[in-house]
Amino acid sequence: MKELKVQPIKDGTVIDHITPGNALKVVKILGITEKQPDSIISIAMNVVGKRGKKDIVKIENRELDPKEVDKIALIAPNATINIIRNYEVAEKHRVSVPDEVVGIVKCPNPNCISNTREPIETKFIVKSRNPLKIKCYYCEREVEDISSQIM
Amino acid sequence: MNFRGRDVISIRDFTKEEILYVLEIAEKMVPIAKGEKKSNLLNGYIMASLFFEPSTRTRLSFESAMKRLGGLVIGFAQPGTTSIKKGESLADTIRTAESYCDVIVMRHPHEGSARMAAEFAEVPVINGGDGAGHHPTQCLLDLFTIKKEKGHIEGNKVALLGDLKYGRTVHSLAYALALFGVEMVFIAPPELQMPKEVIEECREMGAKLEIKNDIEDISDVDVLYVTRIQKERFPDPEEYNKVAGSYRIDAKTLEKVKDDMIVMHPLPRVDEISPEVDKTRHAAYFRQTFNGVPVRMALLALVLGGIE
Numbered sequence: 162m163k164e165l166k167v168q169p170i171k172d173g174t175v176i177d178h179i180t181p182g183n184a185l186k187v188v189k190i191l192g193i194t195e196k197q198p199d200s201i202i203s204i205a206m207n208v209v210g211k212r213g214k215k216d217i218v219k220i221e222n223r224e225l226d227p228k229e230v231d232k233i234a235l236i237a238p239n240a241t242i243n244i245i246r247n248y249e250v251a252e253k254h255r256v257s258v259p260d261e262v263v264g265i266v267k268c269p270n271p272n273c274i275s276n277t278r279e280p281i282e283t284k285f286i287v288k289s290r291n292p293l294k295i296k297c298y299y300c301e302r303e304v305e306d307i308s309s310q311i312m
Numbered sequence: 313m314n315f316r317g318r319d320v321i322s323i324r325d326f327t328k329e330e331i332l333y334v335l336e337i338a339e340k341m342v343p344i345a346k347g348e349k350k351s352n353l354l355n356g357y358i359m360a361s362l363f364f365e366p367s368t369r370t371r372l373s374f375e376s377a378m379k380r381l382g383g384l385v386i387g388f389a390q391p392g393t394t395s396i397k398k399g400e401s402l403a404d405t406i407r408t409a410e411s412y413c414d415v416i417v418m419r420h421p422h423e424g425s426a427r428m429a430a431e432f433a434e435v436p437v438i439n440g441g442d443g444a445g446h447h448p449t450q451c452l453l454d455l456f457t458i459k460k461e462k463g464h465i466e467g468n469k470v471a472l473l474g475d476l477k478y479g480r481t482v483h484s485l486a487y488a489l490a491l492f493g494v495e496m497v498f499i500a501p502p503e504l505q506m507p508k509e510v511i512e513e514c515r516e517m518g519a520k521l522e523i524k525n526d527i528e529d530i531s532d533v534d535v536l537y538v539t540r541i542q543k544e545r546f547p548d549p550e551e552y553n554k555v556a557g558s559y560r561i562d563a564k565t566l567e568k569v570k571d572d573m574i575v576m577h578p579l580p581r582v583d584e585i586s587p588e589v590d591k592t593r594h595a596a597y598f599r600q601t602f603n604g605v606p607v608r609m610a611l612l613a614l615v616l617g618g619i620e
């Protein structure tokens with residue numbers, strides 16, 4: 162029998178190996194609850210797997226586009242995206258940090274122009290992937306604790 | 313080298329060769345900046361000077377630079393007299409201003425404001441200071457001053473003194489000097505010393521650095537760059553007085569320095585350089601202030617395409 166910490170779903174997406182504690186932020190970044198108000202989402206946190214603790218998010222009847230999911234790489238760099246079709250894992254993708262992070266992270270510099278009421282989205286340039294370092298495009302401040310700055 | 317239409321947001325937008333080119337053009341502008349020669353190079357061009365924050369030198373020297381080249385200036389020095397007071401955004405102010413001009417020069421209290429303005433404007437944007445962010449034209453005029461006073465930038469030992477932690481100008485200047493392989497001494501009280509990232513970056517660029525807390529020995533220094541220590545940084549006024557006093561440059565400080573050592577300061581100064589220094593051969597800060605004009609003339613001429 163397969164390791165199934167969440168109830169099996171027929172079709173949809175399972176985001177596995179999320180950094181423990183970050184499942185709710187993942188759901189928020191993906192905006193699934195707004196985009197798919199009817200989809201059933203199950204969340205399991207602090208599940209003990211083969212490689213230690215992890216969070217899992219399971220979305221029924223929706224196949225997430227791997228590109229759109231790259232956004233979560235900021236807070237869940239080890240996540241895998243499993244597309245489920247007819248109860249089986251049909252596709253598996255890893256997430257990768259995009260070159261620019263737009264509209265997800267809030268700049269930690271209170272005096273940054275992106276924290277005023279100007280008609281712009283926040284924008285960060287990825288300086289390095291391992292360790293993950295991002296820098297505000299506008300004020301050039303580096304973000305120390307990325308997960309606490311998620312909008 | 314093509315500068316036409318380019319924004320000037322940070323000194324990091326320039327290569328070393330481009331910086332040297334700007335300084336070369338600035339040198340040619342000196343007689344015009346002094347009013348000894350007339351020029352119509354930017355005749356018919358309009359510069360918008362948008363100062364959301366007070367400034368004496370940056371604003372006046374930009375306006376002088378534009379007018380010396382035969383150009384026109386519109387703008388404001390106090391946002392209180394504009395629709396910004398009614399809550400208009402910077403983005404809209406920029407979109408409006410650019411429809412009336414060929415180049416925008418701006419100072420704004422928020423970091424990143426010039427970078428944002430450049431995204432909205434088609435015309436070139438020149439950053440005259442964005443909060444605690446960049447001030448590239450100050451950096452260029454500092455480099456120009458060192459080159460003019462010393463004949464070259466490389467090969468000097470430059471001491472940066474004062475508030476190195478928060479100082480807007482010194483971080484960019486340290487970077488630019490490192491680009492030229494200049495040896496530097498950072499002199500500041502521990503609580504105002506140069507940030508680690510700046511030190512690391514300069515070292516990675518191959519610059520030889522010394523970090524010090526006092527000005528006891530500056531006998532081998534060629535350029536002493538003094539910055540203001542702001543009272544607001546100290547919770548205790550006593551502590552401020554003590555620190556500020558120990559970094560004050562006076563006749564005594566200059567007793568054991570090199571004959572041709574120069575003292576620079578971005579101004580305004582308060583007490584950090586005693587007026588008795590003004591008369592000495594070391595004082596370069598008033599010439600430095602003048603240098604803002606030819607350097608800004610060079611930039612305006614280059615981004616407007618008056619000079620290729």
Ligand SMILES: Nc1ncnc2c1ncn2[C@@H]1O[C@H](COP(=O)(O)OP(=O)(O)OP(=O)(O)O)[C@@H](O)[C@H]1O
Nearest residue numbers: 164165166168169170175177241243245248249250
């Ligand atoms: N039908 C399903 N319904 C719900 N979850 C499922 C379903 N099938 C697989 N999963 C979950 O999707 C994830 C990936 O499944 P897979 O069978 O590929 O596991 P694995 O071999 O352990 O993969 P990995 O090496 O990525 O951990 C696991 O968390 C698994 O529990």
Ligand SMILES: [Mg+2]
Nearest residue numbers: 164177210211
């Ligand atoms: Mg597994």
Ligand SMILES: [Zn+2]
Nearest residue numbers: 268273297300
């Ligand atoms: Zn910022």
